[in-house]
Amino acid sequence: MARKRSPARLVIALSVAAVLAVFLLYTSIVGGGTPMIQPSELLGRTEVVSLAGHVVGSPRGDAHAGGLRFQLRDIRGEGQGRVTVLYEGSVPDLFRPGRDVVVDGQLRNGTFVAIPGSLITKCPSKYAPDTDKSTT
Amino acid sequence: MPELGRAALVVTLALALYAVVAGAYAARNRKRRLAHSAQNALIAAFGSTIIASGVLVVALIRNDFSFVYAAAHTSRDLPTGYTISAFWGGQEGSLLLWLLILTGYAAIAVLLNRRSARDLIAWVVPVLGLVAAFFAFLVVFRASPFVTQVAPLDGRGLNPSLQNPYMMAHPPLLYLGYVGLTVPFAFAIGALLARRADERWIVATRRWTLVAWTALGIGQLLGAHWAYEEVGWGGYYAWDPVENAALMPWLAATAFLHSVMIQEKRGMLKVWNVLLVLLAFSLSLFGTFLTRSGIISSIHAFTEGDLGPWFLGFICLVVGGSLALVLSRLPLLRAQTRLESLVSREATFLYNNLLFVALTLTILWGVTYPILHEAVYGEQRILGPGYYNFFLRAFGLPLLLLMGIGPLVAWRRASLRSLAASFAWPAGAAVATGVLLLALGAGSSIPGLVAYTFSAFVLTSILYEFTRGTRARRALSGGSWLRAFSDLVARNRRRYGGYVVHAAVVLFAIGVAGSSAYDTVAEGRLTRGETLAVGDYRLTYVSLEETAGSNATELRAKVDVTRNGTSLGTLEAGKNAYTAEQQVSNEVGIRSDLVRGEDLFLIAEQLDPDGAVYFRAFVKPLVNLIWLAGLVFLLGSLVTLWPDAREQRRLALRYARAGISARS
Numbered sequence: 001m002a003r004k005r006s007p008a009r010l011v012i013a014l015s016v017a018a019v020l021a022v023f024l025l026y027t028s029i030v031g032g033g034t035p036m037i038q039p040s041e042l043l044g045r046t047e048v049v050s051l052a053g054h055v056v057g058s059p060r061g062d063a064h065a066g067g068l069r070f071q072l073r074d075i076r077g078e079g080q081g082r083v084t085v086l087y088e089g090s091v092p093d094l095f096r097p098g099r100d101v102v103v104d105g106q107l108r109n110g111t112f113v114a115i116p117g118s119l120i121t122k123c124p125s126k127y128a129p130d131t132d133k134s135t136t
Numbered sequence: 137m138p139e140l141g142r143a144a145l146v147v148t149l150a151l152a153l154y155a156v157v158a159g160a161y162a163a164r165n166r167k168r169r170l171a172h173s174a175q176n177a178l179i180a181a182f183g184s185t186i187i188a189s190g191v192l193v194v195a196l197i198r199n200d201f202s203f204v205y206a207a208a209h210t211s212r213d214l215p216t217g218y219t220i221s222a223f224w225g226g227q228e229g230s231l232l233l234w235l236l237i238l239t240g241y242a243a244i245a246v247l248l249n250r251r252s253a254r255d256l257i258a259w260v261v262p263v264l265g266l267v268a269a270f271f272a273f274l275v276v277f278r279a280s281p282f283v284t285q286v287a288p289l290d291g292r293g294l295n296p297s298l299q300n301p302y303m304m305a306h307p308p309l310l311y312l313g314y315v316g317l318t319v320p321f322a323f324a325i326g327a328l329l330a331r332r333a334d335e336r337w338i339v340a341t342r343r344w345t346l347v348a349w350t351a352l353g354i355g356q357l358l359g360a361h362w363a364y365e366e367v368g369w370g371g372y373y374a375w376d377p378v379e380n381a382a383l384m385p386w387l388a389a390t391a392f393l394h395s396v397m398i399q400e401k402r403g404m405l406k407v408w409n410v411l412l413v414l415l416a417f418s419l420s421l422f423g424t425f426l427t428r429s430g431i432i433s434s435i436h437a438f439t440e441g442d443l444g445p446w447f448l449g450f451i452c453l454v455v456g457g458s459l460a461l462v463l464s465r466l467p468l469l470r471a472q473t474r475l476e477s478l479v480s481r482e483a484t485f486l487y488n489n490l491l492f493v494a495l496t497l498t499i500l501w502g503v504t505y506p507i508l509h510e511a512v513y514g515e516q517r518i519l520g521p522g523y524y525n526f527f528l529r530a531f532g533l534p535l536l537l538l539m540g541i542g543p544l545v546a547w548r549r550a551s552l553r554s555l556a557a558s559f560a561w562p563a564g565a566a567v568a569t570g571v572l573l574l575a576l577g578a579g580s581s582i583p584g585l586v587a588y589t590f591s592a593f594v595l596t597s598i599l600y601e602f603t604r605g606t607r608a609r610r611a612l613s614g615g616s617w618l619r620a621f622s623d624l625v626a627r628n629r630r631r632y633g634g635y636v637v638h639a640a641v642v643l644f645a646i647g648v649a650g651s652s653a654y655d656t657v658a659e660g661r662l663t664r665g666e667t668l669a670v671g672d673y674r675l676t677y678v679s680l681e682e683t684a685g686s687n688a689t690e691l692r693a694k695v696d697v698t699r700n701g702t703s704l705g706t707l708e709a710g711k712n713a714y715t716a717e718q719q720v721s722n723e724v725g726i727r728s729d730l731v732r733g734e735d736l737f738l739i740a741e742q743l744d745p746d747g748a749v750y751f752r753a754f755v756k757p758l759v760n761l762i763w764l765a766g767l768v769f770l771l772g773s774l775v776t777l778w779p780d781a782r783e784q785r786r787l788a789l790r791y792a793r794a795g796i797s798a799r800s
Contacts, residue, residue: 011478015490022530023498026523033523036506036516050518064661064742064750090369090741090752093297093711093721 034104038074040081042107051112052102055095056082063091072112075100084110089117138203141191141282144184148235149272151181155265163258163330171258175246178261181268182239189236192229192281196222202287205229211293213687221304222294224311227443228281233308234424235271237315242268245319245344252788253340260326267318270450278443296688296714296721302362309355310382314420316348317385320392321417324410328461333406333468338396343777345396345413349389350773356382357766368722370657370737370754372762375524377503381423384496384503388416391492398482401547403472407462408489410469414458415496421451426503477549484542488535495531499524529583533590536645539638540594543601561600566593584653591642591649598635598642605632627782629775636772644765650733650758659741659752671755673736674698678706680747688712690723693740693749697727709740709751733760 036050053072061068067088074081085103095101100122105114159174161167192205196219201207209222209229223229242264249257275281297303320341327337359379360372373379392412398405425447462469475483502523506516544558569592570585578585602621605628610620625632658670662677669675676696683690692710696703709725725738734757742750 011475011483011486012490015487015494019494022527026526026530033505033509033517033519036518041515062742090739093368094719 036102038076038081039072039083040074042081042083042112046107048104048106048115050102050104051083051085052100053083055097055099055101058097059095063088070097072101072103083107083112085112085114087114087116087119089114089119091119092121094121095119137191137195137200138282138284141188142276142280144188144191145232145272145276145280145282147184148181148188148239149269149276151177151184152239152265152269152272155181156262156269159258159262159265163262171261172250174261174265175250175257178239178246178265178268179243181272182236182243185232185236185239188275188282189223189232192223192232193220196220199291200287201289201291202284203281204283204285205281207285207288207291209291209294211291214291214294214299215686217304218294218299221298221307224307225294225298228275228279228283230307230311231271231275231279232281233311234315235268235275237311238264238268238271238318241315241319241344242322245322249340253336255330256323256326256332256336256340258326259329260322263322263325263329264318267322274443274446278446293714296712296719297366300362300366302358302366306355306358306362309351309358313348313350313352313355314382314385314423316344316351317389317413317417317420319344319348320413324413325458325461328410328465328468331465331468333465335396335399335403338399338409342396345389345393346773346777349386349393350770350777352382352386352389354766354770356386357763357769361763361766364759365724365726366721368724368739370739370752370756375502375521378423378427380499380503380524381419381426384499385416385419385423387492387496387499388412388419391489391496392416394485394492395489398485402482404475404482405486406469406471407466410458410462412489412493414455414462415493418451418455419496419500421447421454425451479545479550479555481542481545481547481550484538484545488538488542491531491535491538495527495535498527498531502527532645533583533586536587536590536594536642539641540590540597543635543638544597558597558600562593562597565596566590568592578654581649581653584649587645587649587653591646594638594642598639601635602632625775626780629778629780629783633772633774633776633778636775637769638772640765640769640772643761643768647733647758647761647763647765650761651735651756654757656755657752659750661742661744661748661750663746663748668751668753670736670753672699673704673753673755675707675738675751675753677749677751680710680743680749685712688714691743692723693743693751695725695738695751697736707736707738709738711740711743728760730760733758733764735759 034048034050035045036052037045039051039053042049042051051072052075054075055070056073057071059068059070067086068091069084069086071082071084085105087103087105102120102122103112103114104118105112107113155174155177158170158177162170162174192203194200195203195206196210197216199206199210199212199219205226205228206222209225210219214222224233242261245264246257246261249260320337323337323341323344327333356379359382363374364370364372392409395405395409395412399409425444475486477483502519506518509515509517540562544555544562546554566589570589573579573585573588578588602624605624606617606621609624610617613620613623615623656671658668660668662668664677664679667674667676674697676698678694678696680691680693683692690710690712692708695707695709696705697707698704704727707725707727708723710723712721712723713719714721722739722741725740727736727738729735734755737754737756739752740749741752744750
């Protein structure tokens with residue numbers, strides 16, 4: 001009768017093992033994700049990161065010819081750190097000074113060179129009426 | 137007016153609390169009249185919530201900006217349809233909608249089951265009351281939609297990207313789904329509390345789960361279609377945490393829908409089913425927590441309010457309380473039969489469940505990874521789309537295949553000979569499709585090729601099932617093929633409706649694989665008269681026009697489209713500048729070819745002052761099958777849900793039997 005007990009447990013054990021194997025395979029191939037940081041934490045880091053920041057000043061240049069340049073500061077706090085981002089590719093509708101954005105890329109000679117097309121803006125205030133009236 | 141709204145919500149809270157306390161006391165001490173009064177309290181709570189919602193709707197329609205909520209989410213020039221949809225445009229209104237749907241569901245569940253499952257419903261009422269009380273507490277004390285102010289001249293308007301017909305249907309459908317999962321959860325917990333661990337709670341809530349699951353599925357597809365048409369980056373799903381928040385409970389509910397069948401037929405997996413329904417419900421709470429707490433960065437920025445801790449506390453209470461209850465009732469949940477063979481219908485259901493749960497948990501891991509990583513290493517790390525796409529393939533493709541295998545395998549123990557007979561056609565079709573596609577050059581994407589081969593397998597196995605069933609029916613009762621077919625479906629709505637849903641999933645998989653693995657993209661800056669080639673299409677930029685709409689200035693670039701030399705007319709893409717909201721939004725041009733199922737998707741990314749336009753164009757093969765899948769999915773669900781007198785009689789018999797076996 002002991003054999004009758006085994007199939008379900010065997011299946012579950014095998015599946016758990018399979019899931020773990022797939023997971024290990026994945027982490028060994030792709031690695032453990034991209035760091036998500038703010039401009040003030042960027043200093044001295046040169047690996048690819050996701051940079052979340054608040055757009056300040058006025059953007060210059062053309063995202064489809066030579067690249068768009070804009071400055072980011074920390075979203076929260078009075079962030080001392082500012083960084084200039086050089087970006088090419090499509091610019092979301094909601095991008096403009098005063099908005100929070102996330103962009104992937106890496107620091108090269110003091111400029112954050114973005115991966116083309118990686119810029120996303122967070123939806124603005126209409127989902128969140130009470131934040132930050134000064135920006136609109 | 138606002139006083140009426142506030143008072144109505146306080147009444148709802150009081151009634152819900154009464155349902156909890158009186159309901160639990162009555163159920164414990166078997167006080168029938170008190171239990172009845174607790175049920176009525178829950179029904180009355182629906183009434184008072186309707187009143188509160190009515191007050192809010194009237195305030196929105198009348199542009200009564202003394203309501204902070206109306207001023208924050210509408211403006212005078214907003215069309216009336218959208219002023220009503222502003223009801224769920226913000227946090228307070230969303231929570232009120234949640235409460236409204238929850239009390240509505242609770243009222244219907246009580247009315248439908250108070251006679252047929254009296255001892256069960258006695259314990260269901262306090263559970264439903266507890267969930268309702270939590271949401272009523274939030275809208276009374278933490279996020280009231282009835283806060284007033286000195287009325288400003290105009291409101292701040294609704295986010296332009298929400299001014300879209302899909303946004304009128306997508307959020308309510310998601311809520312119908314999220315909240316709908318409360319009912320099976322409450323029945324499961326109620327059954328455990330009542331020590332009635334037979335399958336009655338499952339039979340009583342089968343339709344509820346189906347309704348919630350259908351609404352959640354359709355709601356997500358509408359959201360995807362909205363993203364495709366309105367957000368305009370050429371995709372429809374981005375593995376954003378908020379999107380995942382809706383996907384996870386749906387996946388858990390899909391697993392649950394399948395595993396309940398094993399409990400009904402074979403009396404197995406009782407603990408598993410309770411855990412699955414708990415998982416589905418707590419994931420729907422978790423989804424609301426994600427959107428309401430702002431703890432994980434998402435492109436959907438909802439109010440980053442102070443509700444996060446409340447939700448977290450409630451989730452802990454729900455999960456902890458339910459697990460403790462399951463542990464204390466374990467002896468009641470022992471299986472009546474065991475798995476006899478690894479090649480049997482119930483075994484394929486088991487594999488299906490393990491894959492669904494594995495997929496759900498890997499998505500959950502991806503969503504929570506940033507917080508966990510920050511907790512351990514002090515820095516957030518995010519897992520990008522690559523992570524999710526990998527696991528979608530690793531678990532989704534086997535699931536697709538299993539969908540074709542499952543229906544062909546017999547219950548209990550399948551013989552090899554019968555397997556070979558039923559698998560011949562589907563396997564042959566799959567191989568033929570694979571070879572044909574390879575010859576046509578589909579080998580450029582291996583996952584795409586695998587998805588198509590598996591899809592052919594599943595579709596053939598579904599067709600095989602329908603033909604086999606119809607033939608047997610006809611042999612039994614004679615008559616025409618059509619008659620036999622409709623008889624077959626009518627007598628087994630659940631089974632054949634399920635197959636229709638499976639067909640929808642296949643269409644969906646074909647659409648997703650086609651549009652993501654085999655799409656073409658081209659981009660470039662064009663001045664008037666210049667041409668961009670993408671796939672078989674050539675796009676010539678003709679003119680740029682500006683018109684004044686009711687609440688926006690509309691800029692449109694007109695583009696002549698030809699394919700292989702034949703003219704296909706013009707396509708427009710451009711931008712709207714919304715005056716009240718001071719926002720610009722992309723308005724993409726989409727040309728759907730319904731015969732080929734492919735879309736030409738045109739974005740006017742940048743409009744230069746000199747009249748030049750930077751275009752990006754996609755050709756997305758088979759993408760329309762995704763939307764078609766939505767219709768087929770709905771059809772299949774309706775077939776399954778359609779009332780069936782014969783089934784009702786069978787169930788009544790089973791109720792009686794379950795009652796007897798539980799008492800003995």
